[in-house]
Amino acid sequence: xxxxxxxxxxxxxxxxxxxxxxxxxxxxxxxxxxxxxxxxxxxxxxxxxxxxxxxxxxxxxxxxxxxxxxxxxxxxxxxxxxxxxxxxxxxxxxxxxxxxxxxxxxxxxxxxxxxxxxxxxxxxxxxxxxxxxxxxxxxxxxxxxxxxxxxxxxxxxxxxxxxxxxxxxxxxxxxxxxxxxxxxxxxxxxxxxxxxxxxxxxxxxxxxxxxxxxxxxxxxxxxxxxxxxxxxxxxxxxxxxxxxxxxxxxxxxxxxxxxxxxxxxxxxxxxxxxxxxxxxxxxxxxxxxxxxxxxxxxxxxxxxxxxxxxxxxxxxxxxxxxxxxxxxxxxxxxxxxxxxxxxxxxxxxxxxxxxxxxxxxxxxxxxxxxxxxxxxxxxxxxxxxxxxxxxxxxxxxxxxxxxxxxxxxxxxxxxxxxxxxxxxxxxxxxxxxxxxxxxxxxxxxxxxxxxxxxxxxxxxxxxxxxxxxxxxxxxxxxxxxxxxxxxxxxxxxxxxxxxxxxxxxxxxxxxxxxxxxxxxxxxxxxxxxxxxxxxxxxxxxxxxxxxxxxxxxxxxxxxxxxxxxxxxxxxxxxx
Numbered sequence: 001x002x003x004x005x006x007x008x009x010x011x012x013x014x015x016x017x018x019x020x021x022x023x024x025x026x027x028x029x030x031x032x033x034x035x036x037x038x039x040x041x042x043x044x045x046x047x048x049x050x051x052x053x054x055x056x057x058x059x060x061x062x063x064x065x066x067x068x069x070x071x072x073x074x075x076x077x078x079x080x081x082x083x084x085x086x087x088x089x090x091x092x093x094x095x096x097x098x099x100x101x102x103x104x105x106x107x108x109x110x111x112x113x114x115x116x117x118x119x120x121x122x123x124x125x126x127x128x129x130x131x132x133x134x135x136x137x138x139x140x141x142x143x144x145x146x147x148x149x150x151x152x153x154x155x156x157x158x159x160x161x162x163x164x165x166x167x168x169x170x171x172x173x174x175x176x177x178x179x180x181x182x183x184x185x186x187x188x189x190x191x192x193x194x195x196x197x198x199x200x201x202x203x204x205x206x207x208x209x210x211x212x213x214x215x216x217x218x219x220x221x222x223x224x225x226x227x228x229x230x231x232x233x234x235x236x237x238x239x240x241x242x243x244x245x246x247x248x249x250x251x252x253x254x255x256x257x258x259x260x261x262x263x264x265x266x267x268x269x270x271x272x273x274x275x276x277x278x279x280x281x282x283x284x285x286x287x288x289x290x291x292x293x294x295x296x297x298x299x300x301x302x303x304x305x306x307x308x309x310x311x312x313x314x315x316x317x318x319x320x321x322x323x324x325x326x327x328x329x330x331x332x333x334x335x336x337x338x339x340x341x342x343x344x345x346x347x348x349x350x351x352x353x354x355x356x357x358x359x360x361x362x363x364x365x366x367x368x369x370x371x372x373x374x375x376x377x378x379x380x381x382x383x384x385x386x387x388x389x390x391x392x393x394x395x396x397x398x399x400x401x402x403x404x405x406x407x408x409x410x411x412x413x414x415x416x417x418x419x420x421x422x423x424x425x426x427x428x429x430x431x432x433x434x435x436x437x438x439x440x441x442x443x444x445x446x447x448x449x450x451x452x453x454x455x456x457x458x459x460x461x462x463x464x465x466x467x468x469x470x471x472x473x474x475x476x477x478x479x480x481x482x483x484x485x486x487x488x489x490x491x492x493x494x495x496x497x498x499x500x501x502x503x504x505x506x507x508x509x510x511x512x513x514x515x516x517x518x519x520x521x522x523x524x525x526x527x528x529x530x531x532x533x534x535x536x537x538x539x540x541x542x543x544x545x546x547x548x549x550x551x552x553x554x555x556x557x558x559x560x561x562x563x564x565x566x567x568x569x570x571x572x573x574x575x
Contacts, residue, residue, distance in 0.1 A: 048252075049075035050244045053093035057081040057101030057111055057133050060568070063384065063531055064223040065097055065131065065234075067429055072235050073246025085114040095127050095242045098134025100221065104148075104185055105133070105140040118142060118215075127214040127242040132183060135208065135217030142191035142215075149204070154181035157226045160206050166197035167211040171236050172229075179206070179220035179227045186219070214241070225532065250435040254287070257424045257436075261291045264377075264422065271377035271422060272360055272367070273298040275326060277306070277314035278452045280381030283437035284424055285324055288379050290440070297375065298324050299363050301356065304332035304471070305456030308479040321443055331359050340466045345459065345575035352455045361418060378419035382426050383433065383530075429529040450482075450496045451530065459575040462503040469556060474501040476554045477520050484546045485524070494536050497524040500563070500574050508558030510551070517558035520550065525572055533567040 052069045056062045056078055069076035077091060081099065088096075103110035118141060121128055130138040136146045159176050162169050187205045190196065194215070198207035206219040216237065222230035238244050265271065273285045275298050289296050300318070302311045311328065318326040338355045342348050364375045425433050430451060437447045453459050460478075461470045478499040485491050500521040508515045522543075527533035547560040563570075 049247055050094040051091055052076040052095045052097065052238065052244070053088065053091050054078045054097045054099060055081040055083070055113070055134075057099050057137070058103070059100030059132065059221075061221055061223055062099040062101075065099055066384075067529055067531070068223050068231055068234050069097075069238065070248060070429075070432070071231065072238060073248050074238060074244055075248040080111075081113070082111040085116055085120065088114070088117070088120075093126065094244055095129070095238060096121065098128065098130040098137055100132030100134060100182075103133065105136045105146050112137060113141065121215075122213055125214065127237070128216070129237055130215075130217040131223070132219060132221060135219055136183075136185055136187060138215060138217050139187045139191060139194075139208070142194075144187060144191040144194070145189035146185050147188040149184050149186050153184040154200055154202065154204060155183075156181060158201060160198045160200050160220065162198045162207075163196065166195075166207075166209060167241065168197060168207065168209050168216050168233075168237065171232070171240070177228050179222070179230075180224045181206070181220050183219055187217075216241070250432065250439060253428070253432065254436050254439050257287065258291060261288060261422060261424065264420075265292065268295075268373070269377060270295045270297065270367075270371065270373045270375045271379050272296075272364055272375050272419075273379035274356065274360060274381075275300045275314075275318070275324075276381070276452070276454055277310060277317075278381065278454075279430070279437065279447060279449055280383055280425060280433055280451075281379075282318075282322065282324075282381070282446065283433050283440065283442055284379055284381040284422075286322065286440050286442055287424055287436065288422060289324065294325070295373075296325075296379070297363075297367055297371075298326040299360065300326050300328050301331050301359050302328060303335040303352070303355070303456065305335065305352070305458050305465070307452070307457070308475040317446060321446070327363070329359055329363060331355070334358075336466050339458065339464070341464060343463045348458050348465070348575070349455050352458060357419075364419075376420055377422050379422045379424075381433075382421075382423040384425075384427050384429055429531075431529060448492060450491075450494070450498075453573055459573045460498060461501040462574065470501050470503075473518060473554060473556050474499060474520070477501075477550050477557060480549050480553060481522055481546055484542070484549065488542055490536075490538075490542075493526070494524050495527040495530070495533060496572055497522075497536070499523070502561075506559045510555075510558055515558045518556050519559045519561060520557050521561045521563050521574075522546065523563040523572075523574070525567070527567075527572075530572065531567075533572050535564045535566060538562070 052074050054062065054065050054069070054076055058081075062078065066076045066078045077093075079087070079091070081101070098113070101111070105112075128138070130136070140146050157178055157180055160179050162172055162175050162177060181200065187208065190205070190208055193210045193213065194208050195210075196205045196207070197209050200206050204219070208217040209215070218233075221227060222233040224230065227233075271288065271292055273281070273288060273296055275281050275285055277300065285296070285298050298318070300314060315326065315328055318324045335352070335355050338351050339348060342351055360378060368374055425436075428436070434447050438444070457471055457474055458465050461474055465471060481499050482497060485494065485497055500523060502519045502521050504519040505516050506519050508517060524536040524538065525533040526536055543562060550557055550560050
């Protein structure tokens with residue numbers, strides 16, 4: 001997880017000029033919020049839902065806050081932490097949550113709420129919850145003191161002592177709760193009217209409240225799974241303190257999305273849909289097809305980075321089960337030529353994104369000659385985690401978090417796109433898309449497929465993917481591994497499982513002869529949304545069986561390793 005003053009170990013004075021440079025750089029390079037919901041859509045959403053506004057100060061956990069609110073059944077909207085007061089009023093939130101972030105409130109250039117923010121929420125009786133940096137910002141802006149912890153920083157899972165007679169913890173019976181800490185600053189003096197309602201073992205203030213002003217703060221992260229009862233804390237705040245009712249359902253999401261597409265696409269406009277064979281793009285195509293009918297033209301690109309027999313399997317599903325009109329384009333040779341010599345993960349992702357767009361442009365030009373209509377729109381299955389991890393694409397408006405990796409359909413897109421994008425799931429998580437797919441009647445066996453990255457096997461082959469037999473070797477290994485998972489009845493217990501071609505070689509003995517062959521890694525994780533994940537604990541017998549099958553059936557492999565890294569600190573994919 002990203003950690004700085006509010007969420008990291010303290011820096012020395014020598015680090016501070018660099019911090020300021022990074023902040024200035026982020027501000028100069030960040031895009032404003034062109035892709036945020038329009039005034040009309042914001043007003044429509046506020047008219048039908050109680051909006052929980054999450055103001056983003058850059059924590060990699062921020063999207064989890066948004067997600068937890070939706071889990072409770074309420075609509076949550078994520079916007080930059082330093083948006084204008086006018087934009088906040090336009091959203092008309094019923095609750096505001098200030099997220100954590102990588103800065104210190106008393107350093108120059110750090111993001112903050114508008115000057116009139118706290119007067120406005122008081123006048124409008126809007127509850128505010130500050131988390132980590134958000135709590136420190138609340139303390140600082142209202143006249144309290146935030147200081148460096150000076151060797152008393154707190155990181156990881158640890159107990160807090162809950163003090164009696166608090167509004168925020170009134171539902172708790174336990175006086176000690178394990179929570180997830182990640183802070184190098186602390187509230188040294190509280191503003192007038194606030195009281196401390198929980199302390200850490202070291203005596204640091206970790207929860208505060210001013211019930212009269214409906215202002216609350218948590219120094220820890222209730223949104224992460226490592227905090228005991230964290231979801232209950234958020235639910236208590238939203239329902240019992242703020243008085244909101246759960247009115248956000250997937251049926252509402254589906255109907256609202258259909259209305260947005262109808263409003264975005266004219267009655268005579270045509271669209272191209274980029275199908276990857278994954279759940280996201282397939283559900284997106286099915287949804288958009290309900291609105292556009294035969295004005296939607298789907299294309300599946302065989303780019304040479306697909307899994308074993310993926311082209312044949314996917315085309316059969318599209319044709320015989322989903323009944324979608326799909327054109328398959330063979331683009332293997334150009335893609336391999338584009339990727340030749342590329343070893344950096346970001347370079348590979350962006351090259352793949354650029355090459356995809358060239359395919360779609362060519363397909364569009366040929367299609368327009370046939371149908372005598374211009375295809376103005378490109379449909380993509382972009383998800384909210386793609387946007388967060390690409391952090392930030394131009395126009396996203398989310399400015400204060402660090403780039404993890406550029407997704408091919410977000411950070412990998414060229415500037416001269418020449419398409420207007422239709423991304424119906426840009427604000428949804430994977431399991432929310434699956435729920436929409438079920439409502440649309442997409443077959444369960446397809447809905448339950450493990451995620452497959454848009455860049456395909458390019459991010460599972462470390463280094464240059466075009467060298468030797470890397471891709472063919474990986475396809476065989478992956479097929480053996482996944483088939484074994486299905487055979488052992490484990491597929492539906494795992495969020496995502498795949499093999500990785502590590503690029504390393506090791507010495508082995510096969511057939512009484514010395515070998516110097518490839519090392520492959522196996523990865524399997526559990527998750528609910530892909531934003532955090534834990535490695536799956538296979539039984540040793542399963543790993544032994546899979547390793548034996550791989551080394552026996554794939555002669556170029558003589559060693560198999562299993563990845564036991566969670567997310568964070570790793571990502572799910574290796575690149």
